Amino acid sequence: MTFAEQLPALAVAVPLGAAPVAALLGRGSLPWALAAVASVASFAVALLLAVAAAGVDAISYDVGGWAAPYGIELRITSFSALLLLIITGASSAVLLGTKASLDAEVARGRRPYFYAAWLLAVGGLSGIVASGDAFNIFVFMEVSSLATYILIAGGSDSRALPAVFKYLVMGTIGATFYLIGVGLIYMMTGTLNLADMEARIGGVADLKPILAAVGFVTLGLALKAGVFPLHVWLPNAYAWSPHAVTAFIAACSTKVSLYVLLRFDFMVFQGSLAEHGVHFSGFLLPLAVLAVLVASATAMSEGHLKRLLAWSSIAQVGYIVLGASLLTEAGLTAGIVHMFNHALAKGALFLAVACLATRFASLALADLAGAARRMPWTMAAFAVGALSLIGIPGTAGFVSKWYLVLAALKTGAAGAALVAVIVISSLMAVWYVWRVVETAWFRVPAAGAGRDEAPLPMLAMLWLAALANVWFGLQPGLPLALSESAATALMRYVQ
Amino acid sequence: MVTTVFGFVLLTLLVVTAVAIVVTPNLFVAVMLISIFSLLMAATFFLLDAADVALTEAAIGAGMSTILFLGALALIGEHEARRRRKPWLPLAVIGLTAFTLIYATFEKPRLGDPSAPVHQHVAPWYLEQTPELMGMSNVVTAVLAGFRAYDTLGEVLVILTAGLGVLLLFAQRPARQAGRVPAFIGLRHHLIPRVVGQLLIPFIVLFGLYLQFHGEYSPGGGFQAGAIIAVGIVLHALLEGEPAGRAILPTRVLVGLMAGGALLFCGVGIAGMLLGGSFLDYAPLAADPVGAQQLGIHLVEVGVGITVTGTLVAAFHAFADRERLR
Numbered sequence: 157m158t159f160a161e162q163l164p165a166l167a168v169a170v171p172l173g174a175a176p177v178a179a180l181l182g183r184g185s186l187p188w189a190l191a192a193v194a195s196v197a198s199f200a201v202a203l204l205l206a207v208a209a210a211g212v213d214a215i216s217y218d219v220g221g222w223a224a225p226y227g228i229e230l231r232i233t234s235f236s237a238l239l240l241l242i243i244t245g246a247s248s249a250v251l252l253g254t255k256a257s258l259d260a261e262v263a264r265g266r267r268p269y270f271y272a273a274w275l276l277a278v279g280g281l282s283g284i285v286a287s288g289d290a291f292n293i294f295v296f297m298e299v300s301s302l303a304t305y306i307l308i309a310g311g312s313d314s315r316a317l318p319a320v321f322k323y324l325v326m327g328t329i330g331a332t333f334y335l336i337g338v339g340l341i342y343m344m345t346g347t348l349n350l351a352d353m354e355a356r357i358g359g360v361a362d363l364k365p366i367l368a369a370v371g372f373v374t375l376g377l378a379l380k381a382g383v384f385p386l387h388v389w390l391p392n393a394y395a396w397s398p399h400a401v402t403a404f405i406a407a408c409s410t411k412v413s414l415y416v417l418l419r420f421d422f423m424v425f426q427g428s429l430a431e432h433g434v435h436f437s438g439f440l441l442p443l444a445v446l447a448v449l450v451a452s453a454t455a456m457s458e459g460h461l462k463r464l465l466a467w468s469s470i471a472q473v474g475y476i477v478l479g480a481s482l483l484t485e486a487g488l489t490a491g492i493v494h495m496f497n498h499a500l501a502k503g504a505l506f507l508a509v510a511c512l513a514t515r516f517a518s519l520a521l522a523d524l525a526g527a528a529r530r531m532p533w534t535m536a537a538f539a540v541g542a543l544s545l546i547g548i549p550g551t552a553g554f555v556s557k558w559y560l561v562l563a564a565l566k567t568g569a570a571g572a573a574l575v576a577v578i579v580i581s582s583l584m585a586v587w588y589v590w591r592v593v594e595t596a597w598f599r600v601p602a603a604g605a606g607r608d609e610a611p612l613p614m615l616a617m618l619w620l621a622a623l624a625n626v627w628f629g630l631q632p633g634l635p636l637a638l639s640e641s642a643a644t645a646l647m648r649y650v651q
Numbered sequence: 652m653v654t655t656v657f658g659f660v661l662l663t664l665l666v667v668t669a670v671a672i673v674v675t676p677n678l679f680v681a682v683m684l685i686s687i688f689s690l691l692m693a694a695t696f697f698l699l700d701a702a703d704v705a706l707t708e709a710a711i712g713a714g715m716s717t718i719l720f721l722g723a724l725a726l727i728g729e730h731e732a733r734r735r736r737k738p739w740l741p742l743a744v745i746g747l748t749a750f751t752l753i754y755a756t757f758e759k760p761r762l763g764d765p766s767a768p769v770h771q772h773v774a775p776w777y778l779e780q781t782p783e784l785m786g787m788s789n790v791v792t793a794v795l796a797g798f799r800a801y802d803t804l805g806e807v808l809v810i811l812t813a814g815l816g817v818l819l820l821f822a823q824r825p826a827r828q829a830g831r832v833p834a835f836i837g838l839r840h841h842l843i844p845r846v847v848g849q850l851l852i853p854f855i856v857l858f859g860l861y862l863q864f865h866g867e868y869s870p871g872g873g874f875q876a877g878a879i880i881a882v883g884i885v886l887h888a889l890l891e892g893e894p895a896g897r898a899i900l901p902t903r904v905l906v907g908l909m910a911g912g913a914l915l916f917c918g919v920g921i922a923g924m925l926l927g928g929s930f931l932d933y934a935p936l937a938a939d940p941v942g943a944q945q946l947g948i949h950l951v952e953v954g955v956g957i958t959v960t961g962t963l964v965a966a967f968h969a970f971a972d973r974e975r976l977r
Contacts, residue, residue: 157929165930172808173917176910179815219801220923221932225773226780228801269819272910276812283805295805302812306819340755346772356772362758368751 163208164217164230167201167240168286170194171279172299179272183264187271188255194275195248198282202240209237210637213645216288224288225349231288235492235642238635239285239408239415242499246407247278249503253617254400256610257510261311261398270310277303277404281412290338291348293416294331297380300412301327304405311398319392326379326389330413333376340369341424350424354649357428370429373420374439381413383440383477384447387470394466399513402462403506407499410473414495418480418488418646427649433483441481445577447474452584456591461512461519464588465505468545471581472498478574479560483650486563488643489636494556496635497544500628501553504541504621508534511610511618521591526601530608533615535596537622542589544625547582551629555636557582654698661695679729682720689713702870703791706862710878715963718885722970785948786941787867795872796948796955800931803951804916806874807958811913814962818906821969848890855883863956867945873952877959884960885967893971900964908961915954919947 174194178187209215209232217230232240251258251274262270280300287293305327308320342348344365345356360366379386390410394402425432448471455467472494479491509519511534516524528535540551547557557578564574609615628635668688672681689712696705760767781793795803859880862871888896919931926935933947934940 157924157927162924162930165924169917169921169924169930172804173914173921175808176811176913176917179811179906179910218929219931220798221929221934222798226776227798263822265822266819268906269815269822272815273812273819276808276815279808292802292805295802295809298809299805299812302809302816306812306816309816310819336752342769343759344768346768346770346774348773356768360768364758365755368755371751 160204160208161217163201163205164215164232164286165219167198167205167232167244168230168279168283168296170198170201171275171282175272175275175279178275179268181268181271183267185255187268188251188258191271191274192248192251195244195251195278198278199241199244199248202237202244202282205232206234206237206241206634206638208232209234210641225347225352228292229288229349229351230286231351232286233642233645234638235415235419235645236285238492238496238638238642239412240282242411242496243278243281243285243408246404246499246503247274249617249621250400250404250407250507253507253614253620254403254510256614257514258398258400260514261313261400263312266310270307273303273306273310274404276300277307277409281408284412285415288350289348290341290350290353290420294335294338297331297334297416300409301331301380304409307401307405308393308397310401311396313396313398315392316396319389319396323389323393326386330376330379330386333372333379334416335376337369337372337376340365340372344369350419354424354428357424363429366429370421370425370432370435374417374436377413377417377420378440378443381410381417382470382473384443384450384470384474387447387451387473390470391463391466394469395460395462399462399506399510403503403510406465406469406506407503410469411476411495411499414473414476414480418492422646422649433650437481437483440477444474444478444481445574447471448478448577448581449584452581452588455588456584458588459521461521461524461592462506462509464521464592465502465509468585468588469498469502471585472502472545475556475560475578478578479563482563482567484563484566485640485643485647486559486566488646489639490556490559490563492642493559493632493635493639496639497552497556497625497628500621500625501541501544501551504618504625505538505545507614507618507621508538508541511614512538514610514614515608521595523602524592524595525599527596529597529601530606531610532607534610534618537615537618538596539593540622540625542593544629546585546589549629550626552625552632554629555632658695658698661691661698665691665695676731677729678724678727678731679721681731682717682724685720686713686717689716703789703795703872703875706870706875707878710875710882714882715878715885718882718889719963719966719970722967722974725974726970784941785867785944787945787948789867789869789871791870792866792872792948792952796866796951797933797944800920800947800951803955804920804931807913807916807955810962811909811958814909814965817966817969818902821973845890848886852883852887855886856880859883859956863952864949866952867948873955874959876952877956878963880956881960881963881967884964888967888971893968897968897972900968902965902968905961905965905968908957909965910958912954912956912958912961915957916951919950919954923947 171194174190178190181187181190215232219228219230277300280296280303283296284293284300287296305320305324309316341353344360345353347353347356357366382390394406421436451467451470455464458464458467476491476494479487479494512527513519515531544551544553547553561575561578564571668684668691672684675681689708693705693709693713696708777790777794781790785793785797787793859876862879863873863876866872923932923935924930928935933944936946937943
């Protein structure tokens with residue numbers, strides 16, 4: 157096989173193969189260096205795959221040389237290539253940019269385990285999006301979830317421990333529900349390959365187990381994705397984990413669960429079950445609207461910067477689900493491109509938080525008074541990320557909101573109400589972002605206000621992320637093309 | 652008929668044990684009951700002709716995880732904190748889940764029905780092709796380490812991740828070390844358990860090795876073997892004291908085993924790629940097609956066994972060591 161043909165396996169094998177090595181590299185900087193190199197290499201693989209997947213329906217790869225459904229198939233579509241870009245891009249940017257922050261937060265004795273877990277998280281998440289096999293997705297869900305719990309608990313903040321325990325219990329319930337669903341489908345179809353499942357569900361006469369499976373799979377994945385009201389694990393898990401970890405997981409982990417949710421509900425269930433679309437929309441659309449409104453409202457009154465951004469993330473998951481539950485090509489495009497754009501905005505914002513944390517002991521809003529005088533560059537980049545989060549024209553966030561509004565308008569009378577929801581929630585975002593801006597720029601700092609910026613590498617990466625928000629706001633070609641072709645592929649299954 | 656009666660008894664006992672685990676306020680009792688639950692589960696799996704799964708459940712569920720639970724109990728005490736309020740929401744969720752599951756079984760194919768979908772599609776192909784392609788009689792091993800080896804690689808990484816998590820959490824020493832208690836010296840003062848235990852260890856390890864290398868022909872494989880060998884090593888530490896156990900296998904070595912097994916597995920996969928096949932393709936490993944498959948399966952199973960042994964022993968030491976520092 158040529159190198160190009162090996163790319164789907166390399167996307168998973170590079171981070172996973174590097175992980176055990178990282179655990180053996182001792183307490184110095186070597187584990188970090190290996191994690192960074194492997195991340196960048198995976199990012200390069202993801203870029204090559206995105207180019208390769210853009211022109212074709214799907215790139216199929218038989219692991220071990222055994223053809224599906226007997227062996228496990230990797231299946232790279234434009235959708236999975238987009239997710240691979242988000243995962244490896246976020247990991248590379250955070251690892252390269254925030255070494256100072258990680259050094260401060262992760263004790264020396266923990267470093268080899270921590271960076272091995274980081275690579276396992278990257279490899280696990282990549283494994284999920286690369287896979288075309290329902291059980292294989294579960295296996296890599298276990299790898300990535302366990303590794304993520306370790307990352308969250310890896311810092312020095314002991315508040316992370318109860319938060320991660322809650323996440324662990326909820327995440328395990330979610331994964332178990334998914335597994336029960338897959339088991340029920342296997343019972344009725346005898347296959348684990350997603351494409352084969354889709355083909356065989358149509359021939360199943362007794363549908364009760366399949367219907368229960370739809371419920372279990374959708375609910376389990378919604379729980380892992382933090383879809384309202386199953387988001388209760390998210391705010392504290394994001395808030396108390398090491399700042400670099402927050403930037404990484406906020407950019408990609410919920411999106412990967414959403415990817416599996418969409419892939420399952422559209423590719424497996426949509427075409428083969430009558431009225432599945434109606435149920436899917438009827439169940440998820442109200443939850444999405446609630447997520448957008450309730451989570452934004454909570455963020456408006458939240459007093460801790462990281463929890464504020466975490467609540468905003470719950471609202472953003474709502475936007476993605478909202479787009480998908482419109483069941484139109486435009487809606488799906490908007491939802492999927494928002495996965496990318498929100499990863500950019502939240503990645504930049506949490507990188508800014510990591511920078512702030514190098515100089516401020518507490519990230520409660522009250523303690524950040526006058527932060528912009530002390531760290532003008534950090535806060536300016538924060539402002540750029542915040543504009544993208546709100547959806548101001550010229551930033552990446554605008555692109556997805558614009559597509560979402562257009563998609564909602566196409567759905568007729570109900571669409572006007574949805575547009576109202578989007579506009580109201582954007583105003584709410586203005587409000588909660590303004591609270592941060594007001595505190596940082598217009599409040600008088602408590603102590604001396606000398607200029608004291610974050611380390612240069614962190615600032616450089618932060619600005620790279622912030623400028624990426626502007627770049628993809630003006631040149632949204634690549635993510636839009638991938639999202640559109642992903643949406644077209646998903647809509648092919650809708651009856 | 653006999654199977655039905657046995658199944659009925661086992662499932663009833665399972666329900667009784669499960670309820671008892673939830674109800675008991677004493678965590679030590681709960682751990683013992685969980686061990687019994689696993690043993691009953693293993694018997695149920697065996698009754699369903701799933702001997703490989705039964706072996707794993709008995710070795711890990713009833714054996715090793717009980718030791719780890721006890722290690723945790725030694726740190727936190729055995730009394731459950733009192734709940735402040737009735738857990739209505741969890742009860743409702745559990746009720747709804749149970750109802751849905753029962754609803755789903757209404758149209759489930761009858762147990763053992765040869766025309767059930769699971770026996771019609773992929774499974775017959777495995778049964779038919781395994782002797783021909785792999786040259787071995789245990790189809791479970793062929794599927795686990797051959798056709799679906801990629802899943803098994805994932806599971807090995809899950810175990811590695813869990814072990815890394817335990818080591819990471821316990822790598823942070825408690826701030827206060829004033830209350831240092833003398834190292835656990837094991838059962839050195841208890842002659843009979845010590846003598847009998849020491850006699851058992853070689854047989855436990857030998858049985859583990861048998862499972863490791865006989866997995867293609869009879870139930871067994873890397874997971875079971877790794878767990879059983881780990882039990883043998885842990886038994887030594889229990890009898891002779893934690894420091895004595897650690898002296899023969901320091902953490903450095905254990906991390907090496909954990910990572911080394913996973914690396915061996917990944918390495919076999921990458922070797923397949925370098926030799927012109929796909930990831931985890933065993934065919935290019937040797938000229939003879941059946942021999943190549945067997946070589947690949949042997950190697951990855953050894954990787955599984957090493958990682959499982961290393962992880963379980965490392966987790967035990969992490970708990971035991973922590974107790975000493977309490």
